[in-house]
Amino acid sequence: MWPRRTALLDGEVLSAEALQGQGLLVVFWATHCAFCLRHNTKLQQVLTTMGAAAPRVLGVSLDRDATLVRRHLATHGHRFDVTLDAAPWLAALGARRVLPSTVAVNRLGQRSLPMPGEMFEEDLAELLQWSAAPAG
DSSP: OOOSEEEBTTSOEEEHHHHTTOOEEEEEEOTTOHHHHHHHHHHHHHHHHHGGGSOEEEEEEOOSOHHHHHHHHHHHTOOSEEESOHHHHHHHHTOOSOSSEEEEEOTTSOBOOOEESOOOHHHHHHHHHHHHSOOO
16 A cells, blocks of 8 residues: 655655554654644654654655755654655645644554544643554
8 A cells, every 4th residue: 555665855865665564653744734733743742752662654855845844843853754755745645735634553454434634732742542452
């Protein structure tokens, strides 16, 4: 279900094979979206609390300017992976263009429904824990 290859802003290339059997939380967002900023700030706080127990998070920015996105991430202290390659992720996860939109995938490849809009920290923590839970 994953896009074969995804270029991340830090230069890394994320392959579909690397995601197999891994928990993943995908957040669709944009720099101009105030709801996204609050959502991603809460997400970063939960990730910091979870530490090494947190699954991988992929921010899929709908922006086209990599410099703008890098500056936004640095300004707000968001340290999760980000890609600007939105189209294949939107297609793979069936997310709507509501911002932010969050989809969790667990280690068995089961995914949540796309969650449109800003979420509470407790809900983000629950999705992250579900994604990170051991398979089986």
